[in-house]
Amino acid sequence: MNPRDQADLGPEHLDAERYVLGDCMNNARHVDALRAAGFQRGDFSQPGHELVWDVITGLHDAGEPTAPAAVLLSLDRRKDTQRAGGYGYVTGLSQYLSGDPLYYADKVHARAELRDEADLGRRIVQAATAPDAEPGVSVTFIDAYLTRQKERAAGRSGDPVDALLAELLDASSLDNMPVLEPLVGDLLHLDSLARIIGPSGHMKSFVVIDIAAHVGTGKPWHGHHVRQGTVVYLVAEGARGIRKRVRAWEKHHGMKMDHVLFMPRPVQTRGPEWDTFIEAMRRLEPALIIIDTQARVSVGVEENSNTELGIVVERLDDLRRATEACVLVIHHTGHIGEHGRGASAAKGALQSEFHVSKKGDNASNIIVTMKVGKQKDDEEGSDLQFGLKVVTLDGEQKPDGRPVTSVVLESLAPTGPAHGSPEWLVQILDRADIPLAWGSPRVIKWCAESDIQMRKSKIEEAVKTRKTRNTFDDPRNARNDLPPNLPRDLETPSPRDLGGTPGEFEENPRSSIPPQPGGGPGDGPTKPPSPRSPSREGGGEGEDEKNTTPETPLCTVCNEPLHGYRLDRGYTTCLQHDAA
Secondary structure: OOHHHHOOOOOOOHHHHHHHHHHHHHOOHHHHHHHHOOOOHHHOOOHHHHHHHHHHHHHHHOOOOOOHHHHHHHHHHOOOOOOOOOHHHHHHHOOOOOOOHHHHHHHHHHHHHHHHHHHHHHHHHHHHHOOOOOOOOHHHHHHHHHHHHHHHHHHOOOOHHHHHHHOOOOHHHHHHOOOOOEEEOOOEEOOEEEEEEEOOOOOHHHHHHHHHHHHHHOOOEOOEOEOOOOEEEEEOOOHHHHHHHHHHHHHHHOOOOOOEEEEOOOOOOOOOHHHHHHHHHHHHOOOEEEEEOOHHHOOOOOOOOHHHHHHHHHHHHHHHHHHOOEEEEEEEEOOOOOOEOOOOHHHHHOOEEEEEEEEOOOOOOOEEEEEEEEEOOOOOOOOEEEEEEEEEEEEEEOOOOOEEEEEEEEEOOOOOOOOOOHHHHHHHHHHOOOOOOOOHHHHHHHHHHOOOOOOHHHHHHHHHHHHOOOOOOOOOOOOOOOOOOOOHHHOOOOOOOOOOOOOHHHHOOOOOOOOOOOOOOOOOOOOOOOOOOOOOOOOOOOHHHHOOOOOOOEOOOOOOEOOHHHHHOOOOOOHHHOOO
């Protein structure tokens, strides 16, 4: 078969690329001819072929031979042999001899232009069909495409310097560059490399699988807009536990976790299979690729070496360039705790980095915090906080008969009260089912045991808030000894009865006290309740809210203001210190 016909075999015309490289390895003069014709490394469809081309042109520019042995030696020095396909593959390239590399270069160049056109069409369709689509956005993609075409044309002029100069942009041309396309709010973007770090066992994988599920289904992620797309989750460690987490998420949200695919084993970034993985992802076109974890896909790499870790980062970036997806890597922190373990080479290549940590010792009081550690081109924003909800899996039991459970994230921070505020603590106490009867000392002790750091005054305010919530607005305070059809106006406490005795209200909630002027039986006083007494703490945060007039009666035991029916019925102590 004619070698030119062989170049037409296969959807990617890989043989044409091989003939270009094989001819140049056997005769270095072809390099100048190809450059003069405007051939560029970006015309190759395979990252491995780009590496071989870089080595060939580098040897040629240095006046050294480009023979297969020299190319392999140079790849070894750069530690790129496996990335280029391995010894056997690179040696085999030298067998592709045609004597006419320009013919094949034209084929490779044509395929590159078709890929650019297909990419342009894909971007236009995505922009036009997005939920927040606006007219005119596609013009940006078209302008960028035309700019690249001009650069290619300049490169074919025959002068490499002209080709390089054509790539320079003036200030106005910067508007034609593609902008970052959001994937999850302002946190994650398409065509970017991101990382989530944190100590082992601090819920990193739970956060990431929650993100994956929301991207796959298109659901907003805890208040952040999501661009729906396919997700590939490379579960390099802990694959056996992933099913439980998926089923718990599906039950909690009442929907299937669609468009999320799992690879339940590691693929090594420095192994030959990584190129296969890259090609598979390029064909699949996912929006998000998750690598869990960095250490498990870089086995044998000295992670404290910037040189070796830099190679891993470059391989991850190869995946990003080939797919234009968001590549999200999970990594452990070191002993210091706030930085990713190992060398710092990775962080410079990241568009985004997040730190995940947890506090608490069980699902009822665990708080997971996701802190934005880096956003290269955006404002870092505030921290995100989540609680955990235990989900029982239907129809599954452990050998001893206990139900099988997992947990899902529930947002605390975006829509809830500010972290550390009394309202926030009320929410935490409610979630943990802390009894309403607990006083401040017991709650303060519980907070200390749960690693919740708050001022005593704020904890006391949270306790008071829980105790004084409206009986019928909060089911925790609701009485269950009243008739089900009781009219609303009869559910209110009776007015003040100075002749009452402690405990009378609990025994006779519907008092027979004669009505006061202008009201019916059981109506409360018409004037508003008296203000609270002045604060005994002498100022500080919230002082204006605590200042009250002296008329409010105080508990004779704890000196706190009396509220509600205790105040209305003339008791001298609060319920907590009622001797009866």
